[in-house]
Amino acid sequence: MSDAILQVRGLSVDIRVPTGILHAVSDVSFEVRREETFCLVGESGCGKTMTSLAIMGLLPKRAVRTAERLRLENRDLGALDEAALSDLRGNDMAMIFQDATSALNPVFTIGSQLEEVYLRHRKAPRSEARGRAEYLLARLGINAPELRLRQYPHELSGGMRQRMMIAMALMCEPRVVIADEPTTALDVTVQAQILRLLAELQEELKISLILIAHDLGVVANVAHRVAVMYAGSIVETGSVQQVFAAPTHPYTQKLMACIPKRGQPLGTIAGMVPTLIGDLSGCLFRNRCERASPSCEQRRIALRDADPGHAYRCLLDAGTLRHRHGNAHE
Amino acid sequence: MSEAAQATANVIECRQAGRTFMVRKQALSRKLPLRAVQDIDLDLHRGEVLAIVGESGCGKSTLAKLMLGVLPLSTGTIRFEGQTISTIDRKTLGRQIQPVFQDPYTSLNPRKTLAQIIGLPLQVHDIGAAAARRARVLELMSLCGLGKHLYHAYPSQLSGGQRQRVAIARALAADPKVIICDEPTSALDVSVQAQILNLLETLKVELDLTYVLISHNLAVVEHISDRVAVMYLGRIVELGMTVRVFQAPQHPYTRALLDSDLRPEPGRRLERAVLEGAFPDPLNPPSGCAFHTRCPEARAECKLQRPSMRESNGGRVECLLRGG
Numbered sequence: 001m002s003d004a005i006l007q008v009r010g011l012s013v014d015i016r017v018p019t020g021i022l023h024a025v026s027d028v029s030f031e032v033r034r035e036e037t038f039c040l041v042g043e044s045g046c047g048k049t050m051t052s053l054a055i056m057g058l059l060p061k062r063a064v065r066t067a068e069r070l071r072l073e074n075r076d077l078g079a080l081d082e083a084a085l086s087d088l089r090g091n092d093m094a095m096i097f098q099d100a101t102s103a104l105n106p107v108f109t110i111g112s113q114l115e116e117v118y119l120r121h122r123k124a125p126r127s128e129a130r131g132r133a134e135y136l137l138a139r140l141g142i143n144a145p146e147l148r149l150r151q152y153p154h155e156l157s158g159g160m161r162q163r164m165m166i167a168m169a170l171m172c173e174p175r176v177v178i179a180d181e182p183t184t185a186l187d188v189t190v191q192a193q194i195l196r197l198l199a200e201l202q203e204e205l206k207i208s209l210i211l212i213a214h215d216l217g218v219v220a221n222v223a224h225r226v227a228v229m230y231a232g233s234i235v236e237t238g239s240v241q242q243v244f245a246a247p248t249h250p251y252t253q254k255l256m257a258c259i260p261k262r263g264q265p266l267g268t269i270a271g272m273v274p275t276l277i278g279d280l281s282g283c284l285f286r287n288r289c290e291r292a293s294p295s296c297e298q299r300r301i302a303l304r305d306a307d308p309g310h311a312y313r314c315l316l317d318a319g320t321l322r323h324r325h326g327n328a329h330e
Numbered sequence: 331m332s333e334a335a336q337a338t339a340n341v342i343e344c345r346q347a348g349r350t351f352m353v354r355k356q357a358l359s360r361k362l363p364l365r366a367v368q369d370i371d372l373d374l375h376r377g378e379v380l381a382i383v384g385e386s387g388c389g390k391s392t393l394a395k396l397m398l399g400v401l402p403l404s405t406g407t408i409r410f411e412g413q414t415i416s417t418i419d420r421k422t423l424g425r426q427i428q429p430v431f432q433d434p435y436t437s438l439n440p441r442k443t444l445a446q447i448i449g450l451p452l453q454v455h456d457i458g459a460a461a462a463r464r465a466r467v468l469e470l471m472s473l474c475g476l477g478k479h480l481y482h483a484y485p486s487q488l489s490g491g492q493r494q495r496v497a498i499a500r501a502l503a504a505d506p507k508v509i510i511c512d513e514p515t516s517a518l519d520v521s522v523q524a525q526i527l528n529l530l531e532t533l534k535v536e537l538d539l540t541y542v543l544i545s546h547n548l549a550v551v552e553h554i555s556d557r558v559a560v561m562y563l564g565r566i567v568e569l570g571m572t573v574r575v576f577q578a579p580q581h582p583y584t585r586a587l588l589d590s591d592l593r594p595e596p597g598r599r600l601e602r603a604v605l606e607g608a609f610p611d612p613l614n615p616p617s618g619c620a621f622h623t624r625c626p627e628a629r630a631e632c633k634l635q636r637p638s639m640r641e642s643n644g645g646r647v648e649c650l651l652r653g654g
Contacts, residue, residue: 043519044490141606157608158386187385187546189605192590196600214519217549217592221600240596258524259594260553262576266528269521272489 004031010068042229091121094169098181100161104153111149117171136167159190231284238310248312342374346406366392381555389564428501432513434493438485451503474499491522548591563620570645580647
C-alpha cells in the first residue's frame with residue numbers, strides 16, 4: 001500500500017446553470033500523503049474550493065460529481081451514502097472554513113459547538129468532550145479556555161474565532177483536514193501565528209492537511225507539495241521547491257511574476273479566465289499564453305513529468321518553457 | 331525653507347491630528363473615549379506615494395477619512411496646500427482629494443451605468459456640457475483600460491478588476507491632485523492586483539498625482555510606495571523611506587510586522603514570526619508605549635513612559651530604545 005492517505009483520480013464536478021453545464025472541476029487527480037501539507041493554489045473560480053467540497057461530499061445539489069477513484073485510506077468515498085458520509089465528516093475528515101464569523105453559529109456558545117462535534121461521533125459524556133475542547137484551546141495558545149468556551153462567537157476577535165474553527169476541526173482527531181483559505185481574512189501577524197499553530201498541531205497529531213490558498217506567500221511557507229489550478233484543472237504539481245524554484249507551466253510562471261517585488265516591473269496576465277460553460281477543448285490557458293500554437297486548441301493536454309514528482313500540463317517541453325522564462329526575467 | 335516653498339512641497343500637512351470617538355462597551359454603559367487616531371504629524375509630499383500600514387483597528391482608515399475631510403478632527407489641524415481643511419468648502423476639497431475604496435463590489439451603485447458612475451463627479455462639480463462630459467467619460471475609461479463598449483454597462487456585468495478600474499476612473503473624473511487608496515487591491519486576485527497596481531503607477535506619472543496608499547499587503551507597499559508610515563493603536567510609530575524601513579526596520583513593531591509577512595519563497599519562515607498576543611483593547615490602551623504588551627524587547631520603563639518621535643537612521647521612530 002502506498003504512502004497516500006487520500007487518493008483522488010479523475011475527479012470532475014459539473015454544475016447545471018441556466019445557460020448549460022459549467023465544468024467547475026475537470027479531471028483532477030492527486031494524492032495526499034501521510035502527515036504532509038498539500039496545497040491547492042489558484043485564483044478565484046479555478047475550482048479549488050469545489051474540489052475540496054467534492055471530496056467532503058458537500059457539493060451543492062445542482063452539482064454532479066464523477067470520479068474514477070476517491071479513496072480515504074481503504075474506504076471508497078464515492079460509494080458511501082449520506083449517513084455514512086455524515087459519520088465520516090468531522091471524525092475522519094474535517095474542514096476548516098475561510099470565514100469563521102459565518103461558519104460559527106452566533107446563538108450557541110463556543111463550548112457547545114465544539115462539544116457537539118465530539119458527542120456526534122463518540123459515545124462519551126459531555127465532560128469528556130469539554131476536556132478535549134479545553135485541551136485543544138490551551139494547545140492553540142488561548143488563555144483561560146474554560147472561560148472562552150462559555151462565550152459566544154461575537155465576543156471573540158477574528159484570530160480567536162479562527163482558532164475555534166481549528167479546534168472544532170480537530171475535536172475527533174481526524175486523519176485528514178481540509179483548510180479552505182483559513183487565514184485570508186486575518187492580519188499578517190495573526191496569519192503567521194495561526195499558520196504556525198496549524199503546522200505544530202499537524203506534526204503533533206499526525207494529520208494530513210489539504211490547504212486551499214490563493215496567497216503564494218502562505219503556500220511557499222507551509223506546503224510540502226503544491227498543485228496549481230487553472231480553469232478547473234491542475235496545470236502544474238510538484239514539491240514546493242520544484243514549483244517555486246522552477247515554475248514550468250506558462251500560467252504558473254506568469255502568476256509568480258504578478259507578485260510585487262521591489263524595483264521590478266510587475267508582470268500581468270493578459271485577457272481573462274475563459275468561460276467554463278459548454279464543451280471545453282484544448283488547453284484552456286491558450287488564449288492568454290504567448291507560446292500558444294494551433295495545436296494547443298486540438299485536444300486536452302495530459303500532465304507530463306518535468307522532473308520526478310514534478311508534472312505540468314503543456315505541449316512544450318520543460319526545458320524550452322523554463323529557458324524562455326529565465327530569459328524573460330533578465 | 332520659506333513658508334511658501336513648503337506649501338508647494340507638501341500637499342497635505344497633518345499637525346497633531348487626532349480623532350476620538352465616544353463609544354459604549356455595552357448597551358446602557360457609560361460612553362468611553364476611543365482614541366482612533368492621535369498625535370499624527372505627517373506630511374504628504376507632492377508626487378510621492380505614501381503608504382500607511384498596520385493591523386486592522388490601528389486607525390489607518392480613520393486617518394484617511396480625516397485627510398479626505400469627511401470626518402472632522404477632534405484635535406490638531408490638517409492643511410491642504412497650506413489651507414486648513416475644515417475651512418475649505420466640502421465640494422472644493424472633493425475636487426482635489428478623491429478616494430478609491432477596497433471593495434469594488436460595494437463601492438459602485440449597482441443600478442447606475444458606467445457612464446453615470448464615472449460622469450457623476452462631472453455633474454456634481456458642473457464641469458463641461460453634456461457632449462464634453464461624454465467625451466471626458468470615454469477619455470477616462472480609455473485611460474483606465476475600460477473598452478468603449480462598456481459605456482452603458484452596469485457594474486454587475488464587470489469583473490472585480492474592471493470594477494476597480496471604474497472606481498479609479500470615477501476618482502479621476504474631477505481631475506484631483508491627491509488620490510487616497512484604501513486597500514485598493516485586497517479584494518482582487520494577484521494577477522488582477524498586478525494590473526491595477528500597474529495602472530495606478532502609469533496614471534500617477536501621466537496625471538501628476540500624489541497617492542496615499544493604505545494597505546496591509548507589505549509586498550504591495552514595498553513595490554509601489556516611496557515612503558511608509560507604520561501605525562499601531564492610533565499612532566505613527568515609524569516613518570521613513572520605504573527602502574530604508576524594509577531593509578532596516580527601527581521600531582520593534584515594524585520588525586515584527588515584516589517578519590510576519592510571508593514571502594513566496596519556499597522555506598519555513600513561520601518560525602521567525604515572533605509577535606505573540608493580540609491587538610490591545612483601544613478603549614483601555616496600555617500605559618507608556620502602547621506596544622509594550624507585545625514587544626519582545628520591552629523593558630520596565632516602556633510601561634511607564636510614553637516615547638516621543640525621534641530621528642533615527644534617516645527616518646522617525648517612536649520607541650524609547652531607539653534614536654535620540
